[in-house]
Amino acid sequence: MAAPGSVSAAFQEYLRHLGLQDFPCGLGSWNKSCLNAEPAGLEETVPPGEETPEVLLELLRDQHSPWALPHDCSPQDRLLREVAVLAPELLHSSRVFQVVKSLRILDKGVEEVDEGVLRFQQLEELILSANRISKVTSAHLPRALKVLELCCNAVHDLQDLCARPPPELQHLGLGYNRLCGPSQEKHFTVDFWPNLISLDLSFNSLTDLLGLVSQLSTLQNLRILVLQGNPLALIPSYRGFLVDSLPKLSILDDIHIWPDERQQFHGLARQPELIRNEGRVVVSIGEMKGLPDPKAFQQLKVGSEGPMITYSYHVTYEFAEREELEDRGSPEVTQIHQSPTVATLDVDSSAQDTGEAKSHQESAVTEEPKAHSAKVFATPGQPWADTIDFSYRKEHVAKDLVGLMSYLEAGTIVSVVEEKVLSWPVDADAEENTATNKKEGQELKKDSAKGPQPSDKQKKKKQPCEFRSDPPIRSILGTRRVTLKTLLATENMVATVCEFGILIPQKPPEPPVVEEKVRSEVKKGTDKSKTPKAVKGAQASRKTATSPKGKGKNKDTAEVAEGQELQPVLLTVQFQMQLLRWPLAASTQSQENVAMAVGKAQ
Template sequence: MAGPGRCGVLAAFREHLRRLGLQDFPCGLGSWVGGRGHSRGGDPTGQEEAVLLGEESPEALMELLRDRHSPWALPPDGSRQDQHLREMAVLTPELVRGSNVFQVFKSLRIVGKGVEEVDEGLLQFQHLEELILSANQISRITSANLPRTLKVLELCCNAVADLQDLCAQPPPELQHLGLGHNRLCSPSQDKYLTADFWPNLVSLDLSFNNFTDLVGLVSQLSSLQKLRVLVLQGNPLALIPTYRGFLVDSLPKLSILDDIYVGPDERHQFHGLAKQTELIRSEARVVVSVGEIKGVPDPSACQQLEVGSEAPVITYSYCVTYEFAGEDIEDSSSTEVPKIHRSPVVATLDVDTSAWDSGEAKGQQKPAAMEEPKVHSAKVFVTPGKPWADTIDCSYRKEHTAKDLVGLKSYLAAGTIVSVVEEKVLSWPVDADPEENAVTKGKAGRGLQKGSAKGPVLREKQKRKKKEKPCELRSDPPIRRTLGTRRVTLETLLATENLVATVCDFGILMTEQLLQPPSLEEKVRSDRKKGKDKSKKPKGEREVQARQKTTSSAKGDRD
């Protein structure tokens, strides 16, 4: 029996039978069938038994079960097994009463029922050959509670982390063992996957666990002489570049690997690889390439302004940021990489979004969309900034080498964050140095006192110098804004796919309001304001101007 407070297989089975209503109308024995429960197939004498008032014929009852518009029809999520049981409860109800129901089952399917334990009540199914317990909460399986007649055991999507209890007294005739999407890992569980425990195993599913030791696992699996179907995709070891070739050459009797047929050409291609174990390195290489950015509005309306005006000169550049989880990163723009997992290939980024972020990348604060907690540690990488164009060609390619295969698996399962970032720089005209202005003014004043002939020459030189000297600009710190952020799914790379090509469409871009040239009325108002500002000069400056005017008039009188 199941432990206290734990849901066992038998309890889930009985609850399922109760919901099927095998003893309720139109199934089972009741007033609607009278005393005909034992002879529903017809009268042995060949005479049709008269249907009494209030009773229903077997055909009418079966019609109530099969008509999808009937209130007694099986719900859409019901299985064929459920329908078969209900029909049996109409035609031969005595077979599904009490303990007799256990003898009916050769296949038992209990999926997603919250089962936590495989209890000994399962031994009542004396003819059971197939047991499917997927999508439950099973963490351990006691093999003593499994019927010895089992040929198929499916435990996909549970929480199994240890095979020791399962391998204590495993069913001797088992041909398929499904352990995909559990918590098994190397090297502690490799030793339980041998012919000593599973001599008749033909099919084995270990997908999406945490096996990392490719050589060690293969050495154990090679003892399974009847193994023909193997699924290992989704494990960290499947990210190793030589993964498939090594398995194909190491297991010569294998027919299907990761749902892909193993043909003679592939065997010939990888012949001899099993002996070159020095090529098996626990690291994976991932190539990230970013293509083009489209859809960014032209910022030229606010980019080119007159130098010397009060408004700044604004320049824009655009880049793409992405996350990657890895230890060793190498730039290999010219290196040819074998056909392994490549991710993500962002073919086109249609930059349209209303995500307003002032986050910065690569040494700066990350955008808010990237700050959510993750199960892997990732770094943010940034493509070189490019100026605006109708189609901004990033032409970016980088190879990453990851030695933490478990962390890489977690990263690929979660996906990566891709963002398009705009960088705006405001540049202002640099005013002349105040000390230089004072020296220039002093020299100009002395020139006027010594003689009027040198004054115009000096002024002419100053004008020429101003014309020749370009206007210097002082740039403010860059202002970064995230135009669009999207998560790119990379889980297909765990299923031994070689490529992920994604077009990120961020929707409609809400751009900042462009700077418009001032209207005529605004110019008039601005000129008037400047005139008022000039009249409000400091007292000291007005006195200097008054002395200059007095000096000039005195000179005029002497002349």
């Protein structure tokens, strides 16, 4: 009895699934005489109730037959079912293992390559993708094996596999596993794989490019190599160094190597000092459109004693925390609080995006999938406009390649942030009166001694109005996740237009600062019999804004504030991230072309 979770147990289940004992396969009343068939050339009448092998095979091969296999089944499936018709006695002995040359067991929860696999003495292809295998013992693999595919498993150590590997193996697939360098890179030499032609190590955690290339250079028959998705593939000179270091390689990361590419990178293998374990990423943010004008909904009127409100906008994005910052960077935004002055309606975002926006208000987003910490970078603030062109570009140098890979797998968070600053006019009358009373006696003595002086109207000049500003109020208008996984494969650029939905600003409540200002003046001992200018201005402003006839100089402003209607416009931001490859100059020259492509996409 095969152990649960083994290849042998999965094979037995596989045979039961094929129905090799059921009509029209196997032994039964439909083909009892097949075991006692007469020699060829002698014709006998088929007993009643039985079918000839030809008829039974037709039932298996005809695509309209209810017993036909699906069109996407493997050749091995068809072979076994036909054998069950022509020689059903093989199913009752170990001879069935001699027939199998290709065994595919996909996504069956296999955890162990057990010793029972050795019964497949003629096995040349073993496909065990999408299972739970953590290690493979080479002693359990048939010696005739030529293809071993272990993609999407949990293999983290190759020591047991390399103890006595099949000598004729031509393809080894270890993509999407847990191999970490540099301890595992030593196993890819000619001593273990003398006939290896194709090697897939994609999407692991290999980091030592120089060490891996030194081992792979011993594989004289290697023609196909897949390394994309590893941290070492993020190095700018990664492809050029491999192309020049492995002259017999024909295909790298599913891209054919042409002679002109070899000529371009000729000599790079002799300059290992150019290989730096760092990744270079350029983030660009272009135009933002669809932002409603906040001043059109502002209740406070020109000439009132209320605050002057200024708005600015910037776009934030996350980047891997462990990176070498450059002077061209922009300030970080670490605390952004949601403001009730803006309501978001009809936002095109998933449930995951909604959760992201909530957590982003307090700190960097930490939800899964995310095995990295990130910093938030922001573009310089820009005033409102129908189209805001940030023209932002920043180059990040990431020293931690593993962290950069985790960051690209998780994607980045792009947000639009509104910054509002309230500036209040400073009432200098009370301060001037206090200073005048203190110096009045001294100034009168000096003036009498000097003779006639200019009148007060001539002496007093109009001073510019001074303002004091409150701390800025930041609020997130929209948040989107940008997928960056394509940068781990063969793509060098992600250029997208982020959509944040339709934003409709609400009318902000009238601040009660005027009343507070009156109370503060009363406490300071100001003249209670006189109505302060702030109160008069505020009262006049309120009368003008609430008057049914709209009388006063702020009539037009009041009508705009109360009756303004906004046409729905989608808020969008152009976002671009480029992973710099070798040569760096050629990569940076494509910025303008990509910007044009983004504009067309919008």
